[in-house]
Amino acid sequence: MTEYTELKPLLEACRAENCDGPREFRKAVEALFDVCTVETISALIAENERLAEEYDKAWRHDLNDKKNVQALSGEVARLSTENEALCKAALAAREFIMHEAEVRGFLDESNEVSFRHPRRQAAIATIDAAMGKGEPS
Numbered sequence: 001m002t003e004y005t006e007l008k009p010l011l012e013a014c015r016a017e018n019c020d021g022p023r024e025f026r027k028a029v030e031a032l033f034d035v036c037t038v039e040t041i042s043a044l045i046a047e048n049e050r051l052a053e054e055y056d057k058a059w060r061h062d063l064n065d066k067k068n069v070q071a072l073s074g075e076v077a078r079l080s081t082e083n084e085a086l087c088k089a090a091l092a093a094r095e096f097i098m099h100e101a102e103v104r105g106f107l108d109e110s111n112e113v114s115f116r117h118p119r120r121q122a123a124i125a126t127i128d129a130a131m132g133k134g135e136p137s
Contacts, residue, residue, distance in 0.1 A: 004044065010035060087131065094127045 012018060013028040097120055100106075101113045108114045113121045 090127045097123055
């Protein structure tokens with residue numbers, strides 16, 4: 001739009017409050033019409049339409065972003081709830097394994113599942129790793 005910067009002062013000169021009389025108004029209008037060719041007006045209309053289209057695209061993109069954020073927020077909430085349920089189930093499974101090992105006498109002197117029961121050890125290690133309590137062995 002920088003090539004049309006001369007239009008603004010010419011338009012301002014055409015305002016009635018900027019003219020001292022009919023002759024000055026007529027001179028201002030003629031100066032404006034000298035610059036405002038059909039091509040100039042067509043280019044301004046085309047640029048206005050292009051800018052309106054860009055605005056619409058940006059608006060639609062913004063709406064899509066808001067919808068995506070809402071959808072992702074819903075998915076995060078669902079996954080958080082699912083994660084919480086899985087954590088509870090994993091802790092319950094760990095407690096069950098430890099209780100069963102205690103009842104059967106499978107615990108060592110440090111109250112951990114004995115190395116003689118590798119499947120139980122592996123299950124406890126996997127649960128602990130998933131819960132952030134250690135690394136899987």
